[in-house]
Amino acid sequence: MRILLFTGKGGVGKSTVAAGTAALSASRGLRTLVLSTDAAHSLADAFAAPVGAEPTRVAENLFVQQVDAQRRFEQSWADIQGYLLTVLDVVGVDPVAAEELTVIPGAEEIFALLELRLHASSGEWDVIIVDCAPTAETLRLLALPEALGWYMERIFPFGRRMVRTLKPVLSKAAGVPMPEDTVFDAVQRLHGELDEVRALLSGPGASVRVVLTPETVVLAEARRSFTTLSLFGYRVDGVVANRIFPDEGGDAWRSGWVAAQEKVLLEMEQSFAGLARWRSTYRTGEPVGVEALRLLAEDVYAGTDPLAEPSGDGPLRVERTASGAVLSLALPFVTKGEVDLKRHGDELVVTVASYRRLLSLPAGLARFRVSGARVEGGALQVRFEETAT
Structure with a gap:
């Protein structure tokens, strides 16, 4: 099974490129799922089709899902949230405010990744394409499993034993209830699931593809993303330069943009030498719908295999x-x-x-x-x- 994650600075068109790659994959007879971990879901708009919380068929072999974070939240976080709400109630925090305070930042993206884990283990899909949140959120998200793993290996066992042994004393001293075993079990379960996600996304069949536009600021962020993704052990297999002005002559304004983009594109070629580098020309109209997206991807990948597994040993x-x-x-x-x-x-x-x-x-x-x-x-x-x- 092939897993592809698309990320990039907000507004560069990563959702469109991800959707186009999925449409191209499905057209080749591969059973393809594309799902969004971005809180600002836009896949339904890209495909011009209603998309639900379960995989929704939009074309032959092509399914789209916008994850129901609330449902996954209830499955993976409810016990932990219940305990936190009890603590906040004891110290007098307003119930409405407490509800907000007990939702972890980036929860929707995290639980979407847990949904990815379920799909990957189901055996139903040949290709899973993930439309990630903008770069900064994606990097924080992909660093989470390892950070939580450090806590679970070194702090969690000691904390659990201490609470179990000294629970009456700690409750009295702290003035708030100590967590039950169900809370510790929930944290351990969440860690196990996220650890599986990390192993899946850093494995040989998974890679990240960075989408950028030929602008100096965007290219600089793409380079930083490449560094950080490598730091955490994730493979970057290529970059897609999107919204390139065609060099068709015209007025001074267009010529100025073409020249500026060419300069950045040359820097991109030098920066990402050794990775696949694709280009997407600015179109006269927005690609919407399965066929338009497929044609976009055909042009972008220009006869290369967009689903080729990354080579080498990894970072x-x-x-x-x-x-x-x-x-x-x-x-x-x-x-x-x-x-x-x-x-x-x-x-x-x-x-x-x-x-x-x-x-x-x-x-x-x-x-x-x-x-x-x-x-x-x-x-x-x-x-x-x-x-x-």
Whole structure:
């Protein structure tokens, strides 16, 4: 099964490109599902068809879903929310305000990813295409499973044991009820589901495709997205430059835009060398409906396979050496001064700008010491050597 996630800065046309790719996939006889994790659902508008909370057939082999976040919320978060509401009630928070405070930020996107997990395990689909939220929200969302995993492995077991042992004392001291086992079970279940999502999206059959428009600010954000997605272990398989003005002559205004876009497009080619790079020309009308979207995708991919699985080992790899090993983490566009690296026990803490990743070292590396690190060729390389005895 092939999983493709489309992301990009808001307004670049990622939903249109995602929908077009889905329409092209279905036209090739592949049973295709396209779903939206963007709170501002626009797939129904793109396909000019009513779309429900369950997969809705809009053409042969093509199904669209706009996830019912409320239903998934009730399934995955209700026990946790119930406990939080009880605590807020005890401390006197207004019930309406409490209801809002207990909804986690980005909940709709998170529960849409849990829906993706269910579809991926169902065996019903050949291709699943995800229309993600704009870039910043997508990056925070894809970092969540690993962050929650760190908490679950190190803090959660201790907290659960402490609450179970000292519950009467803690309740009296804190003045609020302590969580029941059902709350801990719900947190553990949510972690397990998100961990499955992470494994699915960082696996060999999944990749992220970045959509941009040929503008300097948009290109800069696309480069940062590539870096951050690689940092968290997600493959980027290509970029789509959308809304390119055709060079057909005309007035000075059009010629100015064409020249400015060409400059940015040249930078894009240089920035993403090694990845697939596709272009989509600005059309005279908005592509709406299955056939118009399919034709758009035909032009964009121009005879290449839009569903080809990414090659290579992915952003993270470990190679053994005579004295130890070298861990390489792809960090495109990053210089040495922009990376902070620390070792904390069996973990490497890698920080790039405002994003931090905790890499749990495999047993084979955890017993080695870090002997050096460098940033070279768009990758962080960390050398490990066996500790002298």
